[in-house]
Every structure is written in C-alpha cells, then in structure tokens.
Amino acid sequence: MRPFDYGDEEIGEVEILFIVASYMIAIGVLTLPRQLASTTAFSDGWVSLLIAGSISTFFTWITAKLAARFPNESLFTFASSICSKPIAIVIMLWFTAHYVTITAYETRVIAIIAKQYLFDQTPIEIIALLFLMVVVYAVSGTRVGIIRLNILFLPIILVIAILLMLLDIQYFETKNLTPVFTTNWEGYWNGVKESVFALSGFSGLLFYMKFVKRPKKAPKFAIYGVFIPLGLYLLLYLMAIGVFNADTTSTLVYPTVELAKEAEVPGGFLGRFESLFFTIWIMAIFNTTSLAYDVALLAVYSLFQKVKKITIIFTLTPIIYLIAMFPQDLTEVDKLSKYMDVSIAGLLIFLPSVLLLLAKVRGIKGID
Amino acid sequence: MVRNPFFKKNRQKNKLRKQERDDFSNELFTEIDANLLNIKKLLDEPSDLIIREFKIGNTDHRCAVVYLAGLTDKMLINTHIIKNIQNALEESENESYRAIDLINQLHNKVLSVGKVEIAISLDKVSNALLSGDTVLIVNGIDHVITIESKEWKDRAIEEPTSEALIRGPRDGFVENIQTNIVLIRRRIRDSNLRIKSYQIGRRSKKDIVVAYIDGIVNPQIVKVVNQRLRSIDLDDAQESGFIEEWIEDNFLSPFPQLSHTERPDKVSADLMQGKVAILLDGTPFVLIAPFTFGNSLQSPEDHYERWIVASLLRILRYIGAFIAVFLPSLYIALVSFHPGLIPSKLAFSIAASREGVPFPAYMEAFLMELTMELLREAGIRLPKPIGQTIGIVGGLVIGEAAVAAGIVSPIMVIIVAVTAVSSFSMPSYSTAFTLRILRFGFMGTAALFGLYGIILGYIMVNIHLVNLKSFGVPYSTPFAPGFSQDWKDLIFRAPITALSKRPEYLQTEDTERIGMTKGRETP
Numbered sequence: 099m100r101p102f103d104y105g106d107e108e109i110g111e112v113e114i115l116f117i118v119a120s121y122m123i124a125i126g127v128l129t130l131p132r133q134l135a136s137t138t139a140f141s142d143g144w145v146s147l148l149i150a151g152s153i154s155t156f157f158t159w160i161t162a163k164l165a166a167r168f169p170n171e172s173l174f175t176f177a178s179s180i181c182s183k184p185i186a187i188v189i190m191l192w193f194t195a196h197y198v199t200i201t202a203y204e205t206r207v208i209a210i211i212a213k214q215y216l217f218d219q220t221p222i223e224i225i226a227l228l229f230l231m232v233v234v235y236a237v238s239g240t241r242v243g244i245i246r247l248n249i250l251f252l253p254i255i256l257v258i259a260i261l262l263m264l265l266d267i268q269y270f271e272t273k274n275l276t277p278v279f280t281t282n283w284e285g286y287w288n289g290v291k292e293s294v295f296a297l298s299g300f301s302g303l304l305f306y307m308k309f310v311k312r313p314k315k316a317p318k319f320a321i322y323g324v325f326i327p328l329g330l331y332l333l334l335y336l337m338a339i340g341v342f343n344a345d346t347t348s349t350l351v352y353p354t355v356e357l358a359k360e361a362e363v364p365g366g367f368l369g370r371f372e373s374l375f376f377t378i379w380i381m382a383i384f385n386t387t388s389l390a391y392d393v394a395l396l397a398v399y400s401l402f403q404k405v406k407k408i409t410i411i412f413t414l415t416p417i418i419y420l421i422a423m424f425p426q427d428l429t430e431v432d433k434l435s436k437y438m439d440v441s442i443a444g445l446l447i448f449l450p451s452v453l454l455l456l457a458k459v460r461g462i463k464g465i466d
Numbered sequence: 467m468v469r470n471p472f473f474k475k476n477r478q479k480n481k482l483r484k485q486e487r488d489d490f491s492n493e494l495f496t497e498i499d500a501n502l503l504n505i506k507k508l509l510d511e512p513s514d515l516i517i518r519e520f521k522i523g524n525t526d527h528r529c530a531v532v533y534l535a536g537l538t539d540k541m542l543i544n545t546h547i548i549k550n551i552q553n554a555l556e557e558s559e560n561e562s563y564r565a566i567d568l569i570n571q572l573h574n575k576v577l578s579v580g581k582v583e584i585a586i587s588l589d590k591v592s593n594a595l596l597s598g599d600t601v602l603i604v605n606g607i608d609h610v611i612t613i614e615s616k617e618w619k620d621r622a623i624e625e626p627t628s629e630a631l632i633r634g635p636r637d638g639f640v641e642n643i644q645t646n647i648v649l650i651r652r653r654i655r656d657s658n659l660r661i662k663s664y665q666i667g668r669r670s671k672k673d674i675v676v677a678y679i680d681g682i683v684n685p686q687i688v689k690v691v692n693q694r695l696r697s698i699d700l701d702d703a704q705e706s707g708f709i710e711e712w713i714e715d716n717f718l719s720p721f722p723q724l725s726h727t728e729r730p731d732k733v734s735a736d737l738m739q740g741k742v743a744i745l746l747d748g749t750p751f752v753l754i755a756p757f758t759f760g761n762s763l764q765s766p767e768d769h770y771e772r773w774i775v776a777s778l779l780r781i782l783r784y785i786g787a788f789i790a791v792f793l794p795s796l797y798i799a800l801v802s803f804h805p806g807l808i809p810s811k812l813a814f815s816i817a818a819s820r821e822g823v824p825f826p827a828y829m830e831a832f833l834m835e836l837t838m839e840l841l842r843e844a845g846i847r848l849p850k851p852i853g854q855t856i857g858i859v860g861g862l863v864i865g866e867a868a869v870a871a872g873i874v875s876p877i878m879v880i881i882v883a884v885t886a887v888s889s890f891s892m893p894s895y896s897t898a899f900t901l902r903i904l905r906f907g908f909m910g911t912a913a914l915f916g917l918y919g920i921i922l923g924y925i926m927v928n929i930h931l932v933n934l935k936s937f938g939v940p941y942s943t944p945f946a947p948g949f950s951q952d953w954k955d956l957i958f959r960a961p962i963t964a965l966s967k968r969p970e971y972l973q974t975e976d977t978e979r980i981g982m983t984k985g986r987e988t989p
Contacts, residue, residue: 104943104971110947175481228919242932243932246947250586250942377918
C-alpha cells in the first residue's frame with residue numbers, strides 16, 4: 099500500500115526555504131532603504147547589506163547545522179543535554195520573551211502603517227486588535243497550516259514586489275548611484291548594524307527543525323531561504339536610491355511605500371499603487387507574525403508540556419496586545435526595535451554558535 | 467469527523483422505539499399459513515400486496531408467491547415463476563418429494579431467473595418484498611426463496627440539466643442506481659472497477675454504492691470513505707446531500723468537501739484520476755471524494771476542448787471567481803474608504819453617478835446584491851418558461867427603475883450584473899454557492915474596515931483552507947502542500963500528451979497515465 103501522507107506532521111526541506119524567506123520579509127523591507135541611506139553615502143549601502151547578509155547566512159547555517167545535529171529532538175531536550183536543564187529553561191524563556199515581543203512589534207507597526215496609508219479615523223487599538231485576532235486564528239489551527247500559508251502567500255508577495263520595481267523602472271536614474279565606495283568604515287559598520295534587524299535570519303528554525311523530514315539537507319535550504327530576502331532587499335534598496343537619491347531616501351519614513359506611490363499602473367484602473375502594495379504587504383507581515391507567535395507557543399509549550407495549546411494562546415495574546423500598545427509614539431516603537439536588535443544578535447549569533455561549540459567539544463550528538 | 471453530541475441522545479430514543487414495535491418475532495415457521503399471516507401482519511395487509519397460493523406441479527405441496535404489484539415485473543413472475551412451478555415436477559406414486567428436496571429442485575430446475583436467494587428471517591423477507599423481489603414460500607420449510615423481479619417505471623436517460631456542456635457526452639445519470647452503475651461500467655471496461663454496495667437508512671434501506679478502480683485509488687481514501695459510510699445512521703436519505711453532509715470532514719465550512727455531478731463522463735474521469743464515487747439510489751447526483759480547491763474551477767470540458775482553449779477558459783474562470791467574490795467589496799472599500807486609490811477621471815464619473823444616491827456605498831451594494839439573490843432564487847422556483855422571463859424582466863426593470871428613482875447608482879448596477887455573470891460562470895453549482903457566501907462576508911468586512919478588512923478576510927479564508935481536509939487530502943493542495951507535477955492541470959491545462967502522470971496529490975498507486983513505450987506519432 100502506498101503511504102498516504104501529506105507531511106502533516108513533517109516539514110520538507112523546500113518548506114524550510116519558504117519559512118526562512120517569509121519570516122525575513124516583513125517590516126524591514128519598508129524601512130531598510132532609509133536606514134541604509136542615512137548611514138552610508140550614495141549607493142554604498144549594498145556593501146553593508148552584503149556583509150550583513152553573509153553574517154546572517156553564515157549563522158543561519160550554524161543554526162540549521164546545530165538543529166540538524168539532533169534530529170527529531172526538540173530544542174529544549176538537546177539544549178538540556180548540552181548545558182543542563184536550568185540553562186535550557188532560561189533559553190526557552192528568552193525565546194518566549196523575544197518572539198512575544200516580535201509579535202507585538204509587528205502588530206504595532208502594521209497598525210501604524212495601516213492608519214497612515216489606509217484609514218485615518220479608526221483608532222490604532224482596533225486595527226492592531228483585528229490583526230492580532232487573525233494571527234490568533236492562524237496559530238490556533240495546525241502548525242503545518244501556518245507553513246502552508248507561507249507557501250501560498252510568499253509567491254504573491256514576491257510578485258507584487260517585482261511588479262513594484264518594474265513599474266518604477268522608468269524613474270530610475272543611474273547617476274544617483276555614483277560615486278561608489280565613498281563611505282568610511284564606520285558608515286559601513288553602522289549600515290550592517292541597521293540591516294541586522296531586517297536580515298535576522300530565523301532562530302525559530304531551532305524549534306522547527308524537530309519536524310523536518312531530512313535534517314541533513316535542511317541547512318542548504320535554510321541558506322537559500324536567506325538569499326531570497328537578501329536579493330529582494332538589495333534590489334529594493336538600489337531602486338530607492340536610484341529613484342529618489344540617497345539624501346531623499348534617508349528622510350522618507352517608509353521609502354518602499356513611497357516607491358509604490360511613484361508607480362503608475364498602466365490602464366488607468368488604479369490611481370495609487372501604494373495602498374494596493376501595502377495591502378498585499380500585510381500578508382507578508384502576517385506571515386512573519388504568525389511564525390513568530392508559533393515559535394513563542396513552541397517555546398512555552400516545551401516548558402509546560404501539559405498545558406493545552408489554546409490555554410497558552412489565551413494567556414499570551416493579552417500580553418502581546420499590551421506590549422504592542424505600550425509604546426506611546428513612533429520614537430518609542432523605534433526604541434523597542436533597537437532593544438530587540440540586541441536580542442536578535444544574541445539569538446542569531448551568540449546562542450547557536452555557543453551551543454554548537456559546546457556540543458562539539460563535549461561530543462554530544464542526537465540519536466539518529 | 468466532527469459530530470454533534472446531541473446525536474447520541476436521539477440514537478438511544480430510537481432504540482427504545484424500535485423495541486416497542488417488535489411485538490412479534492422475526493422467525494419463519496414451517497407452516498405456510500403462519501408465514502403468510504406474519505407477512506400480512508408485518509405489512510398490515512396493503513392493497514398492493516399480492517399473495518398467490520397454488521400447488522407445486524402435480525404434487526400436494528402447497529406454496530405461495532408473494533410480491534408487491536408495481537414494484538415487480540409481472541411478465542417475469544407469470545411466465546418464469548408461477549408457470550414454471552405449476553408445470554414442473556411430475557410426482558409419481560413411488561417417489562414423493564420431501565419438502566427440503568423440493569426447494570433444491572425448484573432452485574436447480576424450475577426457477578428460470580438469474581438471482582435467487584434463500585432468506586431465513588422475516589426481516590429479510592420484508593426487505594426483499596419492499597425492494598421489488600418476489601418471495602416464494604413452500605409449506606413445510608422454515609426458510610423461503612427470494613427471486614429478483616424488480617421493475618418499475620424510470621425516467622429515461624437525458625442530458626443533465628445542471629451541468630450543460632457544449633462539447634461532451636449528452637447522457638446523464640438517472641434516479642435508478644442500476645442504470646447509473648451501467649453508465650459508469652460502459653465507460654470503464656476495467657476488471658479492477660470495484661462496485662461495493664451498502665444499504666443505508668434505518669427505515670428506507672436505500673442502496674448506496676461505492677465505486678473506485680482498484681490499483682489506481684489510494685486504499686486509504688477508500689478505507690476512510692467506507693468507514694464514514696458505515697457510520698451513517700439515518701432513517702432515510704432522500705438525496706445524496708444527506709450522505710454528503712454526514713461524511714464530510716467539516717460541516718461548519720462554507721467550502722464543499724465532496725463534489726457532486728450528474729455526468730457519468732465526469733465520474734469516470736475522476737475514477738481514473740484515483741477518486742472514489744458514491745452513488746445513491748433515487749438520485750441522479752453522484753458524490754465524488756475527495757475534493758480540493760483546485761477541482762472547484764475545473765470543468766470536464768477542459769479536457770474535451772483543445773488545450774489552448776481549455777487553458778484560456780480556465781484562466782477566465784479564475785478571473786471570474788475573483789470578480790464574483792471581490793468586486794462588490796472592492797467597490798465598497800474604494801468608494802467609502804479609499805477614494806484616492808481610484809484614478810481621478812474614474813473617481814469623478816463614479817462620484818457624478820452617485821450624486822443624489824441617499825445611501826452609503828455599502829447599503830447600496832447590500833440592497834442590490836440582495837435583490838440579485840432574490841431574483842435568482844425566484845427564477846429557480848418558478849416554472850421554467852416564466853423563470854427566464856422573471857430573470858430578464860426583474861433584472862432589467864428593477865435595475866432600471868432603481869437607477870431612475872435615484873436609489874442606486876448606475877455603476878452599482880454594472881457591478882452587481884458583472885458579479886452575477888461571473889458567478890454563473892462557475893462550473894460547479896456548490897462552488898458558486900460558496901463564492902456567494904464569501905462575497906457577502908467580504909462585503910461586510912469591506913464596509914467595516916475597507917481594504918484592510920478585505921485582506922484580513924482573505925487571510926482568514928486562507929487559514930481556513932489550509933486547515934481543511936477532504937478525506938485526508940489537504941483542501942489547499944496542489945497549491946500547498948505543493949505538487950508541482952499537478953500544476954500542469956490546475957490553472958493551465960497542459961496538452962494531453964504532457965499529462966503523463968495521474969494527479970500526484972491523490973497519491974495514487976498507479977501513477978502512469980500514458981504508456982511510455984509509444985509516444986505520440988507525428989507525421
């Protein structure tokens with residue numbers, strides 16, 4: 099009898115690619131060109147981007163490698179065996195706090211942008227609550243459902259991003275890009291720091307790897323997953339610089355949305371492309387948020403294995419909502435993202451490399 | 467399967483009721499009179515119950531032929547049962563038959579009918595009678611012979627009205643399950659075509675048949691279908707809709723999880739793909755499981771037309787589905803929330819046409835859509851010749867008058883009309899229903915939150931779809947989980963020669979569709 103399975107309990111390696119890519123494509127796309135333009139001169143931001151990208155690629159590989167070392171084991175079990183249970187608990191708490199905050203942050207930013215570009219009268223609390231409710235609906239379904247949503251949405255998102263660039267190509271001026279390599283080292287370094295948030299990789303892989311069918315192949319596909327957003331960021335950044343020039347870009351809050359504003363849809367059906375672009379982009383941010391929430395759930399679940407999923411969701415959701423509503427204005431939201439940069443760097447660089455190193459040194463391996 | 471808890475209570479009550487009814491035993495007696503009396507009592511001597519008593523051949527053994535007039539073939543009973551029995555078995559002085567030998571003799575030599583069975587309980591007897599068989603009771607034996615003699619008036623095979631095609635076979639299923647099985651068998655001369663039958667309905671005892679091709683279909687699907695069919699405990703299933711609702715995965719979902727069709731060609735094509743068909747006696751609608759979202763926009767005609775035409779038509783249908791779901795809600799969102807999104811020229815003409823309309827855009831849209839749905843429903847209920855008139859008259863007159871009276875804008879009428887036409891282009895009626903439900907949902911979210919509401923609604927529909935299953939097959943496949951082989955026959959329809967594999971998402975046992983030895987001959 100032929101096996102009848104659709105990978106409902108398992109994740110294929112192509113799905114790893116989709117997860118990593120859709121997790122990384124989020125708010126960063128909208129703001130990154132500004133952050134890069136304000137730290138580097140002319141079009142030199144691509145150097146920073148590439149450096150940040152290779153850092154991210156390398157540590158995503160480390161992350162995947164670490165998790166692939168322990169096939170079919172959850173992060174909590176192998177972290178406990180590497181560095182004692184109490185430390186594993188601390189790691190879990192860190193993950194929970196981090197991904198709960200990410201969920202809250204994404205929710206808040208989507209509410210801010212939606213208010214700015216879609217409607218100005220509806221209170222931000224309602225907009226955020228609606229979004230969070232949809233995310234809750236997604237995470238209370240099956241885990242494989244969330245991954246399938248990523249597979250369904252990512253192509254739409256990439257198509258709309260490419261469409262945006264194609265529509266803007268008529269405004270692109272190559273003279274805005276030159277001269278090259280005029281930025282000093284500090285500028286490049288600051289650019290790298292700015293890009294880390296957008297190119298953070300996906301430390302949640304440590305949790306998902308437990309469900310991966312063929313863990314040996316996963317690191318390769320995780321890296322491909324990083325390449326997609328990296329390429330997209332590079333193109334969008336160069337596009338923004340080419341269309342607006344570096345000085346203007348550094349003053350625009352959401353340069354990518356402004357790019358969409360410039361775009362003109364032939365045929366005269368749509369007056370402004372940016373609302374449509376942003377509407378589709380909600381799907382991208384939804385993907386990131388639901389993945390982040392799901393990782394938070396997995397982290398909590400590994401600590402309290404007897405608690406029902408729905409109970410965890412009902413406990414976490416109000417907390418997320420409160421965190422999302424906590425910052426008073428845009429500057430405070432930015433401050434929140436600055437704090438999270440540290441945590442991201444820790445989860446991307448510090449944690450996986452230390453765990454992998456310890457595992458290698460102490461010779462701990464998973465059961466194959 | 468999700469089942470309501472209150473079903474259980476009902477079941478217990480029904481058990482009690484049955485026990486009260488069983489005041490006489492289920493046994494058969496050796497005495498012919500006792501048996502006849504019991505049958506009469508069981509059915510309460512209906513006027514169409516015919517009991518014909520006579521003697522076998524020239525012997526002294528009494529026997530009786532019992533049947534229900536109208537359900538049976540009188541010619542067959544007269545010439546092949548009664549006549550044969552009366553003329554048979556010469557009994558001489560020196561040899562006399564025992565009753566038990568008699569039955570064997572009748573079975574072996576006398577009854578010239580194909581399907582003859584022995585029944586040993588009163589239940590079986592009544593079941594046979596009620597399904598149109600003839601019962602032969604012989605005195606002195608405590609079991610009886612049932613002889614198949616079903617015949618009644620049937621509708622002739624006609625063109626299916628609910629699924630019309632320009633090109634394709636013209637025959638459709640009828641209410642008789644035997645005819646329907648024949649229609650499938652005539653198309654698939656494969657020894658592996660399996661026809662498994664059940665009886666369902668605690669009172670109506672209807673025949674239900676599961677058909678599939680062994681060696682193609684994944685056994686897991688057949689297992690699940692059989693399991694769920696066995697769990698059915700209804701008094702009667704008048705239509706396959708009862709079955710559908712009982713065995714579907716999620717009865718709260720607006721999406722159909724089984725397809726139904728009147729077309730034998732569609733059933734045979736689906737069986738060849740590795741699906742399972744469920745036929746119910748008394749309805750021309752055959753259920754096909756599993757069903758996924760990708761199937762909902764496919765028509766059998768896609769495979770009869772040339773592939774370029776078919777591909778273009780399919781894309782057209784996808785556009786149609788998009789319009790049918792989103793157009794009114796996009797209108798509401800753009801006009802009431804984001805007028806800036808509309809190009810200025812178009813915005814002016816919309817604004818000008820909405821001049822003097824007393825309602826906000828969403829009220830206008832709801833009113834018109836509601837009228838449209840009413841017209842559609844009224845058109846179905848009315849007798850056919852009037853039905854078409856009401857559609858045209860109602861649509862034109864109401865639309866025209868509403869615009870003239872300044873209640874709705876002409877743009878709104880255009881939108882409602884385009885939406886209606888798009889939803890008529892859906893190949894499956896149940897999918898069209900789903901799209902109608904979704905349309906109203908999206909109109910609601912658009913009225914409240916504009917584009918933001920629409921996209922959140924869209925995400926929610928997707929969340930529902932990825933969590934939904936049809937007999938173990940994910941509803942969103944082959945989009946996600948992706949089966950790239952199957953994309954050849956999804957939005958596009960690749961040339962037949964390129965469709966060399968059976969759908970991968972059905973995980974069939976035999977995957978090859980085209981023999982690999984001989985390619986297509988090109989001159």
